[in-house]
Amino acid sequence: MANQATTADNEEIVRDVGKWEWSELFKKEDWLAIWLGFIILIVGVLIFLPRPPADLDAKLAKASATLKAEDARAPFHTIEWHQANDAKTGVRASKEPHGKTLAKWLSRPAKWTANPMQALYLSESKAAEIRENAAAAFAQAKERTGAALANAETAQTAAAASGFQNTELNKVAEAAIKEWRDTRKNESSAKSKAETKAYNKIPYLIGIMIIFMLFFTPGAKLMGKDTALFMKGFIFVFLLAIAAEVIGGQTTLRSYGFGPLIWAILGGMLIANTLGTPRFIQEGAQTEYFIKTGLVLLGAEILFGKILAIGQAGIFVAWAVTPTVLVLTYIFGQRVLKMESKTLNITVSSDMCVCGVSAAIATAAACRATKEELTIALGMSMLFTAVMMIALPSLIVALGMHPVLGGAWIGGTIDSTGAVVAAGAFLGEVGMFVAATIKMIQNVMIGVIAFAVAVYWCAKVDCTPGQQVSKMEIWYRFPKFVLGFILASVIFSLMFESMGARGTALLDHGVLRGFTRICREWFFIFAFASIGLTSNFREMAKHFKGGKPVILYVCGQSLNLLLTLLAAYIMFFVVFPGVTESLMN
Amino acid sequence: MQKMETETGEKDRKQGGLSGWLRLAAGLALIWTMAYVILPWGSRLPVIAPIMQAIEDSDIDAGAYWYTQSEETAIAQMYVRHAIDSRKD
Numbered sequence: 075m076a077n078q079a080t081t082a083d084n085e086e087i088v089r090d091v092g093k094w095e096w097s098e099l100f101k102k103e104d105w106l107a108i109w110l111g112f113i114i115l116i117v118g119v120l121i122f123l124p125r126p127p128a129d130l131d132a133k134l135a136k137a138s139a140t141l142k143a144e145d146a147r148a149p150f151h152t153i154e155w156h157q158a159n160d161a162k163t164g165v166r167a168s169k170e171p172h173g174k175t176l177a178k179w180l181s182r183p184a185k186w187t188a189n190p191m192q193a194l195y196l197s198e199s200k201a202a203e204i205r206e207n208a209a210a211a212f213a214q215a216k217e218r219t220g221a222a223l224a225n226a227e228t229a230q231t232a233a234a235a236s237g238f239q240n241t242e243l244n245k246v247a248e249a250a251i252k253e254w255r256d257t258r259k260n261e262s263s264a265k266s267k268a269e270t271k272a273y274n275k276i277p278y279l280i281g282i283m284i285i286f287m288l289f290f291t292p293g294a295k296l297m298g299k300d301t302a303l304f305m306k307g308f309i310f311v312f313l314l315a316i317a318a319e320v321i322g323g324q325t326t327l328r329s330y331g332f333g334p335l336i337w338a339i340l341g342g343m344l345i346a347n348t349l350g351t352p353r354f355i356q357e358g359a360q361t362e363y364f365i366k367t368g369l370v371l372l373g374a375e376i377l378f379g380k381i382l383a384i385g386q387a388g389i390f391v392a393w394a395v396t397p398t399v400l401v402l403t404y405i406f407g408q409r410v411l412k413m414e415s416k417t418l419n420i421t422v423s424s425d426m427c428v429c430g431v432s433a434a435i436a437t438a439a440a441c442r443a444t445k446e447e448l449t450i451a452l453g454m455s456m457l458f459t460a461v462m463m464i465a466l467p468s469l470i471v472a473l474g475m476h477p478v479l480g481g482a483w484i485g486g487t488i489d490s491t492g493a494v495v496a497a498g499a500f501l502g503e504v505g506m507f508v509a510a511t512i513k514m515i516q517n518v519m520i521g522v523i524a525f526a527v528a529v530y531w532c533a534k535v536d537c538t539p540g541q542q543v544s545k546m547e548i549w550y551r552f553p554k555f556v557l558g559f560i561l562a563s564v565i566f567s568l569m570f571e572s573m574g575a576r577g578t579a580l581l582d583h584g585v586l587r588g589f590t591r592i593c594r595e596w597f598f599i600f601a602f603a604s605i606g607l608t609s610n611f612r613e614m615a616k617h618f619k620g621g622k623p624v625i626l627y628v629c630g631q632s633l634n635l636l637l638t639l640l641a642a643y644i645m646f647f648v649v650f651p652g653v654t655e656s657l658m659n
Numbered sequence: 660m661q662k663m664e665t666e667t668g669e670k671d672r673k674q675g676g677l678s679g680w681l682r683l684a685a686g687l688a689l690i691w692t693m694a695y696v697i698l699p700w701g702s703r704l705p706v707i708a709p710i711m712q713a714i715e716d717s718d719i720d721a722g723a724y725w726y727t728q729s730e731e732t733a734i735a736q737m738y739v740r741h742a743i744d745s746r747k748d
């Protein structure tokens with residue numbers, strides 16, 4: 075089933091060769107990842123779909139009717155429109171008792187500012203102190219919201235009295251409504267502090283560690299691992315993941331986008347390259363097993379219907395520019411920079427132009443890049459993302475760029491979703507909405523990219539020059555977990571579309587965001603801790619020879635910035651100016 | 660990533676000892692310095708401060724790497740989809 079082959083540089087590679095055995099279905103991690111991923115998806119569906127929020131359909135229908143009526147009534151979003159929109163957005167299966175219970179059990183360490191213990195434990199006395207300190211601010215914020223709402227109602231009534239025909243009155247009403255929304259947002263933030271509750275996450279974390287250990291152990295046994303060593307090693311991996319979560323939850327680091335994943339890798343590498351990683355930990359540090367299971371779950375979050383969110387303009391910006399930049403950057407890496415490792419080239423190209431961390435993970439797994447290559451790609455992505463998150467919105471504001479253009483530019487070029495939202499927020503609400511939506515559409519593309527890379531690698535790259543690869547050979551070599559990844563995406567996309575408005579409440583904000591996404595985040599952090607624990611600094615340094623990965627990233631990102639800006643301008647201001655107008659209204 | 664399964668784990672066993680612990684302590688000190696000294700100092704720079712303020716005010720998790728991890732994205736897509744659907748042209 076697996077055999078050793080030799081490449082030109084005599085590097086040992088474990089590669090699938092042309093032979094199929096049915097036992098692969100329960101002995102290879104690719105298949106085990108599919109089974110485990112689908113078990114979680116099925117459990118999620120069984121928990122959330124039969125238990126919708128009370129009066130779900132009636133609430134959605136009422137909100138939709140109000141939105142439609144208000145759209146017809148006024149040329150701007152009225153108070154009633156916002157209230158109906160809030161009601162529609164607020165209907166979520168994850169807010170039901172079963173969703174809250176799952177969230178409690180699966181929750182990761184909390185964010186903190188000065189005391190890292192607060193990531194795991196908050197005493198009642200400390201919670202009471204926070205509540206007391208926040209009470210006055212909350213009361214004030216509440217009062218401001220009430221006053222702003224009254225002001226908005228007065229302004230809207232005046233505008234309505236003129237049949238919404240008076241431009242000046244409309245503008246005043248719109249500004250008053252915006253102010254009410256802003257004060258409401260501040261009130262919500264003050265409220266969460268004023269309602270701080272004591273917590274102790276440690277028992278839940280121990281519980282979830284045992285559950286995940288039992289979940290992964292049978293597969294590890296089937297793969298021929300020493301079960302006792304795997305379990306001991308898993309405990310260590312879990313503890314490292316928790317340490318990374320605690321570090322990544324620190325407010326400043328979180329604001330820069332240096333989240334837990336990078337700390338899991340760095341922490342693991344620090345241990346591996348100073349004290350050394352004992353064998354029992356290496357047995358538990360099953361990177362591929364965790365990452366592929368996580369990727370199958372990620373597949374379910376790739377809902378193809380989402381690409382229509384911002385119409386053809388968004389599809390063009392995200393789906394035409396991105397693959398163009400990906401292919402050109404890869405060719406540049408091979409022909410101009412002459413990068414020795416094709417897998418590093420495609421992983422860096424993909425994380426730079428698609429969506430950072432998630433693209434790097436999916437592409438690296440699809441082309442079988444090394445752990446060090448994935449780490450390099452992630453490290454560069456996080457550093458450049460932090461820089462771009464600050465530089466790009468500053469430039470956009472300094473240039474006085476239109477928020478829709480600026481938002482589309484940010485969404486199409488900054489790697490990770492969180493950084494896109496952060497940078498977009500600096501442009502105002504519309505800019506942030508456009509940026510986040512473009513990034514979401516780009517996220518969806520990773521399914522297609524991972525599949526294409528897997529096929530291309532099997533058919534063209536992983537073979538000797540001039541070798542003709544048969545279809546069956548491609549099948550033998552194909553990383554099978556990609557099938558689970560794609561299948562999960564197709565099934566959940568079809569379910570999401572067939573469910574209409576219920577899909578958002580039950581699938582997106584139930585099964586996915588309320589359960590499988592949280593499991594997937596855990597699996598990825600286990601994978602990244604494992605990567606760190608089994609990585610070697612020297613190996614990584616080899617890839618940096620001549621600074622080629624950095625040059626590749628900088629050149630590719632420069633091209634990405636130029637093409638995305640051009641495409642966004644053409645789409646939102648030349649071909650579909652109506653879309654821009656609607657977004658601004 | 661498969662090929663590294665055969666490559667790692669063999670040559671990095673010679674670590675440990677006092678120098679290993681010292682290097683580990685130095686690495687942790689570096690992380691601490693970055694989290695508590697360098698990045699907070701950077702946050703106060705005039706170019707960075709306004710963006711950091713916007714992130715903190717809106718409680719955005721800038722480290723979220725996928726759209727389902729971002730609450731703002733859920734609200735954004737609903738707003739944008741509605742704006743597109745209700746276009747009159």
